[in-house]
Amino acid sequence: xxxxxxxxxxxxxxxxxxxxxxxxxxxxxxxxxxxxxxxxxxxxxxxxxxxxxxxxxxxxxxxxxxxxxxxxxxxxxxxxxxxxxxxxxxxxxxxxxxxxxxxxxxxxxxxxxxxxxxxxxxxxxxxxxxxxxxxxxxxxxxxxxxxxxx
Numbered sequence: 001x002x003x004x005x006x007x008x009x010x011x012x013x014x015x016x017x018x019x020x021x022x023x024x025x026x027x028x029x030x031x032x033x034x035x036x037x038x039x040x041x042x043x044x045x046x047x048x049x050x051x052x053x054x055x056x057x058x059x060x061x062x063x064x065x066x067x068x069x070x071x072x073x074x075x076x077x078x079x080x081x082x083x084x085x086x087x088x089x090x091x092x093x094x095x096x097x098x099x100x101x102x103x104x105x106x107x108x109x110x111x112x113x114x115x116x117x118x119x120x121x122x123x124x125x126x127x128x129x130x131x132x133x134x135x136x137x138x139x140x141x142x143x144x145x146x147x148x149x150x
Contacts, residue, residue, distance in 0.1 A: 013038045014045055019052060025062055026055040033121065042120055054115040061108035067101035074098050 014037060018030035034051065037043040043051070074096040081090040117125035 014043065014048060014051060018055070019048075022052065022055055023059050026052075026059040029055040029058045033119075037119060037121075040120055040126075047119070050115060050118060054112065054119060054121070057108045057111040057115065061105055061112060064101040064104040064108060068099055068105065071099055071101070073102055 014034045016031070016034060018027035018034075022030060030051065033054070037051065077094045077097050078091040079094050080088055081092055083089050113122070116122050117128070120126045120128075
């Protein structure tokens, strides 16, 4: 029996089971969004890597968020004060620094937004996909009419 090419497997739809290399949370995200994506009929099996990236970015976002919750948005910076012998005699507060996890959260959010729009996982993304689909149907109708009258 000949095996179908990748994009034709599973009738061209995304598989319900997440890829094994995804983390637990990314796998849970996969199981939540894939049924919706398959129901829309606008995402196909060939888009698997895009869905994987979305799930992985969500996992990264959640890890960064957990770090921010644990350590805060910013952390205090202290300078150690030493005497002439090099012994520590105290600390001076010098300010705050931003938790690097905040930047990671921002990057992951940007990626989630970008990929989510491509997949139709936002109101804007769904609207854009509907417009593309309606233009495609209109173009098909016009082509069919031209053929008919030719």
